[in-house]
Amino acid sequence: MLNPEEKKKLEQTALRLRYDLVEMMGVGVAGHLGGSSSLAETMAVLYFHQMNFSADRLHDPNRDRLILSKGHAALIQYAALCEKGCFPREELKRVKTLHGLLQGHPDLSVPGIEAVTGSLGQGLSIALGISLALRLDKSPARVYAIMGDGEQSEGQLWEAAMAAVNFKVDNLTAFIDWNKVQATGATKDIFSISDLDKKWSGFGWQVIGVNGHDSEAILGALEEAVSVKGKPSVIILDTIKGKSFSFAEGNAAYHNGIFTEAVYQQALKELDAIKARI
Numbered sequence: 001m002l003n004p005e006e007k008k009k010l011e012q013t014a015l016r017l018r019y020d021l022v023e024m025m026g027v028g029v030a031g032h033l034g035g036s037s038s039l040a041e042t043m044a045v046l047y048f049h050q051m052n053f054s055a056d057r058l059h060d061p062n063r064d065r066l067i068l069s070k071g072h073a074a075l076i077q078y079a080a081l082c083e084k085g086c087f088p089r090e091e092l093k094r095v096k097t098l099h100g101l102l103q104g105h106p107d108l109s110v111p112g113i114e115a116v117t118g119s120l121g122q123g124l125s126i127a128l129g130i131s132l133a134l135r136l137d138k139s140p141a142r143v144y145a146i147m148g149d150g151e152q153s154e155g156q157l158w159e160a161a162m163a164a165v166n167f168k169v170d171n172l173t174a175f176i177d178w179n180k181v182q183a184t185g186a187t188k189d190i191f192s193i194s195d196l197d198k199k200w201s202g203f204g205w206q207v208i209g210v211n212g213h214d215s216e217a218i219l220g221a222l223e224e225a226v227s228v229k230g231k232p233s234v235i236i237l238d239t240i241k242g243k244s245f246s247f248a249e250g251n252a253a254y255h256n257g258i259f260t261e262a263v264y265q266q267a268l269k270e271l272d273a274i275k276a277r278i
């Protein structure tokens with residue numbers, strides 16, 4: 001569990017990641033704000049507390065791996081990797097430009113990125129393959145995979161879900177960012193997938209539900225996941241798409257939205273208000 005100082009630090013880290021998101025969004029260019037901001041606390045907990053991951057040991061065979069299966073939310077992973085010192089801050093401003101390091105979806109040329117993702121449904125299979133390889137190597141490393149709730153309609157991930165149970169993989173923890181909105185509207189209206197928890201437990205996974213904006217709760221879920229032996233765990237993060245930006249919360253328009261100058265300024269103002277409180 002976290003002491004008050006650690007908890008505050010993680011909240012401040014999540015806030016810093018959201019400032020980075022605003023910097024990368026800039027003005028007049030589309031960016032995936034919504035599904036990035038819903039993951040700020042999870043990224044803060046994983047990269048800044050949980051994972052054995054360091055910018056100066058990117059090729060350590062025993063590093064923990066994070067696969068962002070919902071690769072369109074790359075901005076939040078770029079923010080975390082930048083804050084970890086994997087590349088210079090100037091790259092944030094060059095995001096999605098022709099000669100920039102950081103493209104619209106995760107790519108292996110970015111220090112700290114472990115897999116190319118963006119075609120939804122594939123990340124869990126990749127994470128499972130890595131988990132099996134690490135087990136063969138008797139490595140203590142753990143693998144984390146983050147999926148979206150809209151992504152749950154992709155068939156391939158259910159094949160990986162069955163395989164992970166078949167192979168009794170317990171060094172793999174998956175997340176579902178249950179933010180209830182996908183690209184063009186509410187997930188339930190586009191491809192309704194009820195009882196996610198029962199589906200995953202029916203497939204044999206340990207299922208843990210948690211408030212995805214509470215760092216301490218996320219950490220508690222991770223501790224539970226690590227303690228489960230002989231099967232994989234999935235943490236269902238109850239989140240708000242666009243969290244911390246009032247105009248974007250629950251709003252599909254900011255799945256891949258564009259900031260005007262006024263909205264950009266409002267985004268900064270809203271983060272400044274949070275900063276004053278924590």
Ligand SMILES: Cc1ncc(C[n+]2csc(CCOP(=O)(O)OP(=O)(O)O)c2C)c(N)n1
Nearest residue numbers: 035072118119120148149150151181182183
């Ligand atoms: C195979 C595939 N089909 C369609 C898309 C286009 N697409 C990008 S994001 C998205 C919605 C994803 O929703 P969700 O998984 O809920 O992500 P989040 O809301 O967390 O951003 C879609 C359909 C894609 N990237 N890959």
